[in-house]
Amino acid sequence: MSVDSEQAQTHRCYRHPDRETLVSCSSCGRYICTSCMTPAAVGIRCPECAGGSASGGRRRMVSPGSRGAVVTMALIVANVLVFLAQLVQSGSAGAINNRIVADGGVDALTVADGEIYRLVTAAFIHAGIAHIAFNMFGLWILGAALENYLGSPRMLLIYASSVVWGSAGAILLSPDALTVGASGGVFGLMGALLVLSRHRGMEMMRSALGPVLLLNLVFTFAIPGISIGGHLGGLAGGAVAAAILGGFGRGHMAYGRLTPILGAAAVVLVIGGIIAGVGAAHLA
Template identity: 50%
Template sequence: MTTGIVTCYRHHDRRAGVTCQRCGRPICPSCMVPASVGFHCPECARAGAQQVHTMRSLRAPSGGPVVTQVLIALNAVVFLADLVAGGAASLWASSYSRISEWGLLVGAALGSNGQPIGVADGQWWRIVTSGFLHAGLVHIGMNMLVLWILGSQLEPALGRARFLALYLTSLVAGAFGVLLVSPTSPTVGASGAIFGLLGAAFAAQRARGIDPWRSGLGGLLILNLVITFAVPGISVGGHVGGLLGGLLAGFVVFRLDERTRSAVPAVVACAAITVVLWVGCLWAASHWADPVLGFLSSR
């Protein structure tokens, strides 16, 4: 006796929503790749050389980008508070606001009062708080624009829990890159986490049978990396660290998403990666920045 329920040919525990327009096999929403007419399965999408994809191919019916909106709101509130305190517009000047000096990322340095500050001095919260501080209106404006574009695509595809876990992993990965490359330079901004989202989007397209180089995402990544290395004052460690962290976490998250509907395994995996990166931040701050701070203090 048959039940009449058709399941996805790739995920036998999931109900098929449509059939592939090219091969006719039943596919679930996770396997649906939009085509010029209907939907294709991942295999047919890879085989169709004439097909052009965009970031919209990542969309899935799982709600609006609420977490993205909350993250943007948090960044805006912190920026306004820092601006009122007198630090956001002149963060790199000799005088810092209490908010910016308390929250910026640095492995080891001397504060405005001449006392040591930084992750190496036990101020571990800087690993996270630095990702919500920005050095001026243009800085936060550009970061929040890109966060909205990426978040509005990735969050509906991943779900809120997985997207937030991925964002936080990318943020800590960016901090780890900063503490490895420039541990004594005060650093702020959400760009490390945003580069992580770019890496995750790259992983998402690969996992769903989309060629990132043909969709335009690969070129966008290369362009941003060129800007990172070519323009002075941009955190190379933060951008590259966030990108690599997001790429790794993204591959893990989307592979797990193919195997289970539950968000728990992906969140746990991101948490595990974040813990490793966090330990790396503490190690890098102590082993790379402390000797430099000792030299500065002795002069």
């Protein structure tokens, strides 16, 4: 099969051929639908690998990214470590008003005063156990799927774009609020997967991603206290980054490689998010 025809191929679940998917097993590399996904310590596994990982005779397809989502796990570990530091400092799992939040959360005033690092640090701070649990579950599922499909460098750039554009959106729509949480980054991963689904000719609403996105958008607008700007900004940042970086998936000869042009374009997008955040802060 030629490279072009492989790139254009729509992947289907190996157990349910009528279901299109972008997610593959992190152990054997076979493509699986949402019904067949089993969360593992690293990535997502198919039913066979999840149920028989101890079997020594199982055939394994080794390809870039198939052995684990290293960047995804590193991001989760970083978030958890920061949250543990918050717990130690505040002494309460539900306390948001501690020094780490005050020094790392993002708002217009502090960013306008030159504390630009908050555009990134806010994504590693959470307001409580439920907050971090929900975000880390989303990061685990979506991040591992994206990293397994595109490779670690491109997944990291997409997440970085999502984070900074999410912070910019939070400042733009809620300049006086101190915003924390990885939800902008998680929404960006969701947007990236939707773009990749579209790129491969899949109907988004027929996949599991469409309803999940709609449900999260409903929650974003319906539940008080959620950063609408952070979610929408992250969604846009991840979607645009995926449009730039998402041309080469697992079946393509360029899988796992980040070309200088694509990398530079993604870095420009990340820098653009930082500039947008600073600009929004000064306009507030």
